[in-house]
Amino acid sequence: MSQILKDLLYTKEHEWVRRTSNTRVVQVGITDFAQSSLGDVTYLDIPAVGTSLKQNQVFGSIESVKSVSELFAPVSGKIVKRNEALVNDPAPINASPYAEGWLVEIEISDESELTKLMSPESYESVAQ
């Protein structure tokens, strides 16, 4: 059974969203279910800091031994930070999807979009 953290929000594209101490900024990653279905991640392609995103827009890709999958922006906003360590070694995405394997931090432009995300309970039905 894959792990679903209670304090995060989720998307049907198997991404998680975490509110940070800065209320305008959220951290984004892929779920435990996503990493286990993908298998070992070999390559990550995420845009530079400063890139503007629209909710549900494809903003990057993640490549594993099985396939290349697209990353969808869970919220609209601007990328303010990316996990540089993953560019050289994406292994933490598999080993620690909810902590060291975070992908980007986004400054939200429309907070109401957060209400469109899934609760841990409703994500559970998608992640199986």
Add this chain to the structure above:
Amino acid sequence: MSNWPLKTTLSILQSTPGHEGFSLPSLDVPEAPAPTRARAAKPKLPELSELSVVRHFTRLSQLNFSIDGGMYPLGSCTMKYNPRVNELTSSFRGFARLHPLTPDHFAQGALELMFHLENLLSEISGFARVSLQPAAGAQGEYLGIKMIRACLEARGEKRTKILIPESAHGTNGASASMCGYTVLPVRGTEAGLADFAQIEELTRAGDVAGIMITNPNTVGLFETEIQKITQLIHDRGGLIYCDGANMNAMLGVTRPGDAGIDCMHFNMHKTFTTPHGGGGPGCGGLGVSKTLIPFLPVPTIEKNPSGADDFILEHERPQSVGKVKDHYGHFLMMVRAYTYIRELGADGIQKAGRDAILLANYIRERLKPHYDIAYDKTCMHEVVFSDKRQNKNGIKTLDIAKRLIDEGFHPPTIYFPLIVQGALMIEPTETESLSSVEKFCETMIKVAGEALEENAFEKHFKDRPRHVAFGRVNETLAAKQLKLTWKDLE
């Protein structure tokens, strides 16, 4: 298990100073130094005797798994046996030694063979014409979309989108993109087919150039609404490309050209027994409907219009999309495909297609009680299962695949198509006898049983394969630490 060949290493690392594999006659002209030397240092070539080189490559070939060594049920790849008679005909001096720049009138035999092969493929597929020029299926696919674009532009239309069902082949999107189109995905229905209602919806705006459909599709099912789809796309001004990778299921049973398809590539290495892999040279002809004939690449092979009883290469075709390959593609692959078709004859071709379908359905029925089936209905030349039942006990598709290697089978295609979670895609082809297919099924059933045992992973699946020269390889290391030349190993 024999301990030879156990391991091998790069030829450069086997080099022994002073060893050589050639002998030159003694110099019979005065020795003179080259005026200037272009390179600063001597090239670093391995010093090896002829026998060492032969052993090196023989060893490499023995480490490989091939259809000549065992069953190769790699779904979507149609791993047929390559009959040895193909090698006989393609080595005939007149074919093998023919220079590509030989004038037409000295290459009549080759032109005649290509002319007849084009006609045979047209007959088998129902297309108005065939070009044998593309060097591979993917290039045929690219050419098909390029021709669709040229045709629409000749009609004065600028359409920007192409539909691709989720059950189509993976390369389709790349071809559409390279030809400047935006790809609109079409979802699959619960029954595993392209969703007609969505195609209808997406084509209403009139900006769709066409659809790239794979038939039978990647889950091994025949698109039963294909004629409805081609009719609709044509009514709305678009054209239809079909991915011909799964042509084996249609051989002598149905013809894509008759279903209203405008173009389809052939994978000669799948359907018509030319060798797989090795980086080419390959051959991926393209069949086209009447609508697309003016846009065929040059040259085309024609009967001499002067009435003489010979063939010419026609370069004057004003609407042609141009050339996609130097000369006329890879001729010796065409000789092999031609040999295969003539060897089988019309009845044999039909039997090949029917047997391929029958064997896939035999596997479907035999394995259904043991593996979760993705779409439970009559399949075509391949059948897709998943690891759903085994996964509950921690055994995944990859574990099943590695386990099969130790039983002497090449694994099926795994994790493809992507629309089936943990897919195991099996394609026996008509090459295998019923008894070898049954042996494969018995092994799959045995492995399914092992997967449900307590502590199954530790007992049966850990560190597989164990009985081959190279055991479990790290699947991601090569992708993470690129070592592309021997210099990276020094």
